[in-house]
Amino acid sequence: xxxxxxxxxxxxxxxxxxxxxxxxxxxxxxxxxxxxxxxxxxxxxxxxxxxxxxxxxxxxxxxxxxxxxxxxxxxxxxxxxxxxxxxxxxxxxxxxxxxxxxxxxxxxxxxxx
Amino acid sequence: xxxxxxxxxxxxxxxxxxxxxxxxxxxxxxxxxxxxxxxxxxxxxxxxxxxxxxxxxxxxxxxxxxxxxxxxxxxxxxxxxxxxxxxxxxxxxxxxxxxxxxxxxxxxxxxxxxxxx
Numbered sequence: 001x002x003x004x005x006x007x008x009x010x011x012x013x014x015x016x017x018x019x020x021x022x023x024x025x026x027x028x029x030x031x032x033x034x035x036x037x038x039x040x041x042x043x044x045x046x047x048x049x050x051x052x053x054x055x056x057x058x059x060x061x062x063x064x065x066x067x068x069x070x071x072x073x074x075x076x077x078x079x080x081x082x083x084x085x086x087x088x089x090x091x092x093x094x095x096x097x098x099x100x101x102x103x104x105x106x107x108x109x110x111x112x113x
Numbered sequence: 114x115x116x117x118x119x120x121x122x123x124x125x126x127x128x129x130x131x132x133x134x135x136x137x138x139x140x141x142x143x144x145x146x147x148x149x150x151x152x153x154x155x156x157x158x159x160x161x162x163x164x165x166x167x168x169x170x171x172x173x174x175x176x177x178x179x180x181x182x183x184x185x186x187x188x189x190x191x192x193x194x195x196x197x198x199x200x201x202x203x204x205x206x207x208x209x210x211x212x213x214x215x216x217x218x219x220x221x222x223x224x225x226x227x228x229x230x
Contacts, residue, residue, distance in 0.1 A: 030216065031216045033216075033218060035219075035221075040201070040223075040224075040226070041223050041224070042117070042203055042205075042221030042222050042223045042224055043203070043205075043219070043221040044221070045218040045219060045220065048216055048218055050216070088156065090219075092216060100158070100169055101146070101158070101219060102158065103148075103155065103156035104155075105155050106155065
């Protein structure tokens, strides 16, 4: 079962525009991570934000986390055609020591020239 | 550093057969996780191995099993294949430190595309 749901399911923008995707989750977390997947390939880790952090930046990526609303957003600024991919949030629960990373449903981003 | 390697890349099997998929993690990574990805169910966690022990398991039937060797390489096996097992099977490795102040991002292979006919 999916822990998170992403919104929107699909997003189409032009190169140079910003892309924002949102993730909502259900249970308490230790951290939240964002991954990118190009068609038919494996996932690539983009950024991790801990539960005690509110905002984090990495290059053109900005992630926010609101644990009171159980939600996160990923902003990609000045998008490029190469950013075309599916983006997934993944939550790491605040329990135990084993991997229990649970992925959301994903947002398909299409960046056109 | 070499990435996560999964073999084979594509596999076609018929119902009732069994299949074994292989995963070689990044050198130094002791944790290997397996995920099933389908258009309908998305990414579903199968199991995680750490130092040859299954540390966590998802909600899949017993037909799905796995193991990890002393060199951290992992295999997963699916017996008595069903049409619904058609999916992209992804393996991910990590340092395996989770919980509390720890976090270990997953490094994924490109997957094995299994088609059951």
